[in-house]
Amino acid sequence: MGTRRKSISEAVSSALSHDTAEQKIYKMLSSELDAALQTEQTASFLLLFDGTAFWWWELFETARKLLMMSLILISINVESDSPVQVIAGLTIQLISIKLYESHDAIIDPLDNVLAHASQWLTLIILIFCLMLKVDVSQEAEADQENYGVIMIMCMFTLPTIILFTLLKELRLIWQLEKRPKDLEI
Numbered sequence: 455m456g457t458r459r460k461s462i463s464e465a466v467s468s469a470l471s472h473d474t475a476e477q478k479i480y481k482m483l484s485s486e487l488d489a490a491l492q493t494e495q496t497a498s499f500l501l502l503f504d505g506t507a508f509w510w511w512e513l514f515e516t517a518r519k520l521l522m523m524s525l526i527l528i529s530i531n532v533e534s535d536s537p538v539q540v541i542a543g544l545t546i547q548l549i550s551i552k553l554y555e556s557h558d559a560i561i562d563p564l565d566n567v568l569a570h571a572s573q574w575l576t577l578i579i580l581i582f583c584l585m586l587k588v589d590v591s592q593e594a595e596a597d598q599e600n601y602g603v604i605m606i607m608c609m610f611t612l613p614t615i616i617l618f619t620l621l622k623e624l625r626l627i628w629q630l631e632k633r634p635k636d637l638e639i
Contacts, residue, residue, distance in 0.1 A: 511559040521546050540584040547577045564623055571619045575612060582608045 525539050551573045553559075560566040585608065590601045 508557060508559045511557075514553065518546060518550050537584055537587045540580055540587060543580045544577070544584065547573070547580055551577060564626065567623065568619065571615065575615060578608070578612055578615070582612075 522543060525543050528539065528542075554570055554573050558566050560569050582605075585605060588601075590598050593601070
């Protein structure tokens, strides 16, 4: 398109050899067209297919990530023992899980399952962080031991969920590849 535009530009320029009003208008429109084409090329990545079914999903994901990361900055101004940061993160994460569950926005079913699993894992991590904020040093010895057992179970829950989700996905991929080619749609 660039060579064709250049040849048209040269043809018009040679036809308008003297500086007329038409040539001034042509130069002005040509520069505006060049700027518009440059802008379109610069922002074309926004219009590419990215595997989501909803155009607003990337905006939501970006806002969610920015909110979650800004909680670290907010916590600098809040008391260090305050659970406000974790509770705000839990709120954001619960909204995110609700949207993930109600809109299967990711087109690939395998990616969709992994996205849901990652949202639930993030929620479990935030609950674990909230449990770390609890001070049980004033409680009875048996209560402290029970709390320690619960913390250890939470700590091992995450890798277990990740492992089972990964194995489930690998089994599904293996079954899809094993399926006879004549049954494929």
